[in-house]
Amino acid sequence: MEDKKDILKTVTRLAQAGEWARVIKEYEKLMAMDPGDINLHNSMGEALAKLGECRKAFEHFQIVLNDYQAKGNSSKIMFMYKKIARLDPRKFDLDGKALYEKISKIVNAITCYDSGDADAAITALKEAEKYDKYNSEILIKLGEMCEKKNLIGESIEAYTKAIRVLVEKNKKDEAIIIARKVLEMDKENTDAMAMIADDLISGGHKDKAEEIFKDLLITLAEKEKIAEGREIAKRAMDLDIEYGKQFYAYFLFKENKMDEAKKVLESAYELTTEEKVLLGKIHFKLYEYDRAKAVLMSMDPEVVNQNVEILELIGDSLLKMREYKQAAEYYLKALKIEKHEGRYDEAIIMANKVMNVETENVELHEIMAEIYTRKSMKAKVIDEYTKLSNLYEKHGRIEDAIKIRQVLSKIKMI
Numbered sequence: 001m002e003d004k005k006d007i008l009k010t011v012t013r014l015a016q017a018g019e020w021a022r023v024i025k026e027y028e029k030l031m032a033m034d035p036g037d038i039n040l041h042n043s044m045g046e047a048l049a050k051l052g053e054c055r056k057a058f059e060h061f062q063i064v065l066n067d068y069q070a071k072g073n074s075s076k077i078m079f080m081y082k083k084i085a086r087l088d089p090r091k092f093d094l095d096g097k098a099l100y101e102k103i104s105k106i107v108n109a110i111t112c113y114d115s116g117d118a119d120a121a122i123t124a125l126k127e128a129e130k131y132d133k134y135n136s137e138i139l140i141k142l143g144e145m146c147e148k149k150n151l152i153g154e155s156i157e158a159y160t161k162a163i164r165v166l167v168e169k170n171k172k173d174e175a176i177i178i179a180r181k182v183l184e185m186d187k188e189n190t191d192a193m194a195m196i197a198d199d200l201i202s203g204g205h206k207d208k209a210e211e212i213f214k215d216l217l218i219t220l221a222e223k224e225k226i227a228e229g230r231e232i233a234k235r236a237m238d239l240d241i242e243y244g245k246q247f248y249a250y251f252l253f254k255e256n257k258m259d260e261a262k263k264v265l266e267s268a269y270e271l272t273t274e275e276k277v278l279l280g281k282i283h284f285k286l287y288e289y290d291r292a293k294a295v296l297m298s299m300d301p302e303v304v305n306q307n308v309e310i311l312e313l314i315g316d317s318l319l320k321m322r323e324y325k326q327a328a329e330y331y332l333k334a335l336k337i338e339k340h341e342g343r344y345d346e347a348i349i350m351a352n353k354v355m356n357v358e359t360e361n362v363e364l365h366e367i368m369a370e371i372y373t374r375k376s377m378k379a380k381v382i383d384e385y386t387k388l389s390n391l392y393e394k395h396g397r398i399e400d401a402i403k404i405r406q407v408l409s410k411i412k413m414i
Contacts, residue, residue, distance in 0.1 A: 139162035
C-alpha cells in the first residue's frame with residue numbers, strides 16, 4: 001500500500017504539471033485512507049473545478065462548508081462561499097441550485113460592501129438578507145451602510161435583527177458591541193437595552209440591570225409587543241432578575257398560552273400580589289373558577305378591597321360558580337371605588353354587573369341615582385328614583401319613599 005507522504009508528493013508534482021485528472025485519482029487514494037479529512041475534500045473540490053466538474057466539486061465544497069458552519073468559523077465560511085460562487089451551477093440539482101443562488105447573493109453583497117459603494121451595497125445586502133435572514137455579518141454590514149447614508153431607521157432595524165441572531169447563537173460579546181451602536185441612535189431600543197442589561201449583570205451590577213429590565217418590560221407590555229416581550233422576559237427570568245418571571249408569565253398569558261403561564265407561576269415558592277392576580281386570571285381563563293377565587297381571596301383583604309380589578313375578577317368567578325349574592329357584594333365594592341374616584345362611565349358598567357345578579361339592591365340604585373345626577377342624565381335619574389321609591393316602600397322605609405317622591409316631582413317639573 002502506498003505511503004500517504006509519497007501520494008502527496010505525487011499530487012504536488014502532478015498539480016504543478018496541470019494534470020488534474022491524475023491529481024484526482026491520487027486524491028481518491030487519500031480519501032480511501034481518511035474520508036473525513038476536510039482539507040482533502042477542499043483540495044478535491046478545487047481539482048474537480050479545474051476540470052470543469054462543477055457538480056462534483058460542489059459536493060466536496062459542501063462537505064467543507066458544513067464543517068465550517070458547524071464550528072462557527074465565519075471567515076472560512078466566506079472563503080468557501082467565494083469558491084462555490086465561481087462554479088457553474090447548470091448541472092446542480094434543485095437544492096444545489098438554491099444553495100448556489102443564496103451563496104452568490106451573499107458573495108455579491110460582500111463584494112459591493114468591500115467596494116465602498118454604499119448605494120450598491122445596501123441594495124445587494126438587502127437582497128442577500130432575503131436568502132439568509134440569520135446571517136449576522138450581512139445584517140451588521142447592512143446596518144453600517146445604512147448608517148453611512150444616514151438611513152437611521154433602516155440601520156437600527158438591521159442592527160436589531162443582528163443582535164437577535166447573535167443572542168440566539170450565544171455570541172454575547174458581539175451582540176453587546178452592536179447594542180451599544182444601536183443605543184447611540186435609539187436610546188429606547190428594547191433589544192439593545194436588554195443586551196446592555198445582560199452585560200451589566202456579568203459585570204456585577206445587577207441592581208442597574210434590574211432597573212433597565214423593569215422599565216423595558218413595562219414599555220413592551222404597554223406597547224403590546226408580546227412576542228418581543230416574551231423573549232426579553234424569558235432572558236430576565238433566566239438571569240434571576242426581579243419581575244422576569246411575572247412578565248414572562250404575563251406575555252405567555254397574552255399569547256393565550258395559559259398552561260405554560262400557569263406552570264411558570266406555580267413553580268414559584270411564593271407569589272407577589274401582581275403574580276397572584278395574573279394566576280387568578282389564568283385559572284379563570286382555564287374555567288377553574290374555584291381556584292381563581294381561592295388564589296385571589298388568599299391576598300390581604302385590604303389589598304383586595306382597594307383594587308377594582310381584583311374585586312371584579314372575584315365577582316366574575318363567583319358568578320360562574322352561581323354564588324350570585326356574594327358576586328353582587330364584590331361588584332358593589334368595585335362600583336363604590338369607581339364612583340369615589342370619579343370614573344362614572346366605568347361605574348355604570350360595573351353597576352350593570354350588579355344588576356344582573358341583584359336587581360333590587362337599594363344601595364346600588366342610590367349610587368346610580370347619584371352618578372346619573374352628576375352626569376346630568378335626567379331620564380336615568382327619574383328611572384332610578386322611581387325604583388328607589390318602590391324599594392323603600394318594599395323595605396318599610398316609608399319616610400325615605402316620601403322624600404324620594406317629592407324630589408322626583410321637582411325633577412319632572414324642571
